[in-house]
Amino acid sequence: MNETIQLLHNHRSIRKFTSEKLTNDEVRTIVKAGQRASTSSNVMAYSVIGVTDEHLKKELRAVSGQKYVENNGYLFVICADLSRIAKLNKEKENIRKNLESTEQFIVATVDAALVTQNMVIAAESMGLGACFLGSLRNDINRVDELLQLPEYVIPLFGLAVGHPDHKPDIKPRLPFEAVFHENTYDKDKKEFVQAYDEILSDYYQKRDCNNRDDNWTNQMIKKYSVLTRMDVSAYVQKKNFNKH
Ligand SMILES: Cc1cc2nc3c(=O)[nH]c(=O)nc-3n(C[C@H](O)[C@H](O)[C@H](O)COP(=O)(O)O)c2cc1C
Numbered sequence: 001m002n003e004t005i006q007l008l009h010n011h012r013s014i015r016k017f018t019s020e021k022l023t024n025d026e027v028r029t030i031v032k033a034g035q036r037a038s039t040s041s042n043v044m045a046y047s048v049i050g051v052t053d054e055h056l057k058k059e060l061r062a063v064s065g066q067k068y069v070e071n072n073g074y075l076f077v078i079c080a081d082l083s084r085i086a087k088l089n090k091e092k093e094n095i096r097k098n099l100e101s102t103e104q105f106i107v108a109t110v111d112a113a114l115v116t117q118n119m120v121i122a123a124e125s126m127g128l129g130a131c132f133l134g135s136l137r138n139d140i141n142r143v144d145e146l147l148q149l150p151e152y153v154i155p156l157f158g159l160a161v162g163h164p165d166h167k168p169d170i171k172p173r174l175p176f177e178a179v180f181h182e183n184t185y186d187k188d189k190k191e192f193v194q195a196y197d198e199i200l201s202d203y204y205q206k207r208d209c210n211n212r213d214d215n216w217t218n219q220m221i222k223k224y225s226v227l228t229r230m231d232v233s234a235y236v237q238k239k240n241f242n243k244h
Helices: 003-009 024-035 054-064 083-089 093-099 102-125 134-147 190-206 216-225 232-238
Strands: 046-051 074-081 129-133 153-162
Touching: 003 102, 024 046, 024 074, 024 102, 046 054, 046 102, 054 074, 054 134, 074 102, 074 134, 083 093, 093 102, 102 129, 102 153, 129 134, 134 153, 134 232, 190 216
Parallel strands: none
Antiparallel strands: 046 074, 074 153, 129 153
16 A cells, blocks of 8 residues: 555544644645645636634534534635636626536535545645534524625535544445446445444444444434435525526
């Protein structure tokens, strides 16, 4: 395994950080590494907001319910952003129609995810830890208001970065065979999910903290049985994304 592959295999989300803050140089290095991610047609349909105001961090923590939104070395909020393109000429009907399409919604959300994952890898290569924060969508309208986002800009998730203050066990993934298909989609892969249930159940029983008796099937059924963030769709459309 080369160093890069090793780094990727060593990933774990970090949810507990020391009080040490990131330096401005570290923040710039992480964001600039993020910007090197591939981006659909070079559109760069994202913006990264650095949250340094302590009151704002508290408010965002309240939205998420997760204390590491406030307690970290640095907090980023990553937005899908088509406003730069809108400013070029949104009066032109085809430009506006494109901006509001599902296609461009996918372009912007994928671009934003790629920049963020690059940021995570950069941070981890610097000895830092990170955790994505989809929990900011618990009240997406409130986050929009707090960050004063204009039209064609929506918050997708936060990213907490900092100096790790714990070292969680690495969470196993589905087996390669469960996610990899050759040429055509193989609809008959159930047994790999069963195998993963056993692996994850073992992980939850043996890991150092927060031990429990659980497996992937149970977790997913529980998760998808609760209607979640049903207000996001209307919000997204209100901001002129994904309208047709
Ligand atoms: C888009 C996205 C949103 C996430 N949101 C949260 C979150 O709000 N809170 C949290 O603790 N972890 C969050 N995570 C982290 C996942 O729970 C984590 O990546 C997953 O359980 C696998 O664990 P690992 O990253 O330690 O391997 C998020 C991950 C992604 C990719």
